[in-house]
Amino acid sequence: MKTHDKAEQLASYRKTIDNLDSALLHILAERFRCTEQVGHFKAEQALPATDSERERRQMDRSRIIANEVGLSQHFVESLMKLIVSAVVERHKEIAGET
Numbered sequence: 076m077k078t079h080d081k082a083e084q085l086a087s088y089r090k091t092i093d094n095l096d097s098a099l100l101h102i103l104a105e106r107f108r109c110t111e112q113v114g115h116f117k118a119e120q121a122l123p124a125t126d127s128e129r130e131r132r133q134m135d136r137s138r139i140i141a142n143e144v145g146l147s148q149h150f151v152e153s154l155m156k157l158i159v160s161a162v163v164e165r166h167k168e169i170a171g172e173t
């Protein structure tokens with residue numbers, strides 16, 4: 076492959092990566108918009124920010140999906156924990172505001 080073609084190939088891969096990153100972040104923002112509503116609902120109903128049983132079931136489900144799509148279970152679990160811990164922090168903030 077010529078140097079120019081190699082550069083074009085890499086640029087093409089990176090365009091795809093940028094599109095996928097954008098899609099991922101849009102979906103993540105949509106999830107946070109939903110959990111924001113859950114946070115307000117929980118605060119209004121005086122429910123705790125954390126639901127450990129729900130998180131356990133989510134982790135089980137995430138591990139199954141990770142296997143189905145060929146992602147590392149460890150990676151998916153870490154990612155889900157990162158996201159859910161940010162949600163719990165936000166729910167605590169909302170509860171403190173009300």
Ligand SMILES: O=C(O)C(=O)C[C@]1(C(=O)O)C=C[C@@H](O)C=C1
Pocket residue numbers: 110113124125126127129130133158159162163
């Ligand atoms: O399902 C809930 O009760 C939520 O508050 C949402 C969520 C999540 O981000 O998925 C966040 C915190 C809970 O501990 C469990 C799950």
